[in-house]
Amino acid sequence: MQARQTQRGPGWSRQADPQALSSNGAGIDYHAPCRRNAFEPTALFDVAGRLFLADGPININQVNATARAKSARDSKPAxxxxxxxxxxNHATKYWWESQASRDWRFRRYPNHDLLSGKVLGTPWTAxxxxxxxxxxxxxxxxDHRIGGQVLFPAxxxxxxxxxxxxxxxxxxxFIDQxxxxHNVAYRLRNVTFMKAMVLEEGTDQRIMLTLTPEDERADS
Known part of the structure; x- marks a missing residue:
């Protein structure tokens, strides 16, 4: 158990040296209610709070009581x-939100069975x-098996x-909202399936799809 010493009175010049107390092995936690260049009520309340936290003999309700209250029980916050x-003043807007956050909050389309959802933060241009x-x-x-293996269909x-x-x-x-x-016609060109994707039970398969412009000058 650590001993605690509290100095009472205005004599800040008689304060004990905490370093000396520590070096002597006294194990004393020293606090003074009056300190040089410190507002006295603040220092006093600081000591009271430290005593309360250390489970010292102090009536914290009396400490917090107002001067006009007859007792600590009668003291209520004003x-x-x-x-x-x-x-x-709402003229200046300080809110900043990333593109990923906006994609999540204003997502329009549900997850597709094969496509899932767009990666948050990626632009709609690509x-x-x-x-x-x-x-x-x-x-x-x-049900899409070839030679006993489950293949992802073309x-x-x-x-x-x-x-x-x-x-x-x-x-x-580009398309009416x-x-x-199924109301839009599509034209597919140069479709090539380079390699079959084998699906195995108990193993997850990650697929990604990226749309990029045909060239840097095109917007499609």
Whole structure:
């Protein structure tokens, strides 16, 4: 248990040296209610608070009591009720939000079974989608077997590209906002499937789709 010493009285010049107390091994935590160049009530309340935290013999209610209260029980916080309304100034906007946060708060499209959702923060001029394929969630893929292996169908790639093109077209104003994905005609060119994607039960497969302009001068 650590001993505590509290000096009473205005004699700040008689303060003990905490370093000397520590070097002598006294183990005394020293606090003075009056200190040089310090506002006296602040120093006094500081000592009272430290004694209360140290479970010292102090009546904290009496410390917090107002001068007009007859006792600590009668002391209640005073509330100012006649202050003028604060003049709020909303001319300057300090709110800053990242593109990823705006994408999350104002997301328009639900997650697609194959496409999922757009990667937060990627621009609609070159959007990116990422999906983690799990066979238990897409059981219809189990029916697409070749040679005993479950392969991701070529129609799935085309469906992803069509859905992604539709969403990007609507968000960039190329497609009417009232149309659905099946109301728009699409033309696919130079479609090549370089390698089959094998799906295994119990193993997740990550797929990503990126739409980029045909060249730096095009907006498609």
């Amino acid at each position: 509330v100012l009720v006649d202050l003028p309304n604060y003049m709020w 959007p990116v989608w990422k999906k983690l394929l799990r066979l238990p969630e897409l059981t219809w893929l189990l 129609a799935g790639y085309i469906a992803m590209a069509v859905e992604a093109a539709f969403r990007m077209g609507q968000l960039r104003g 009232n149309l659905q994905v």
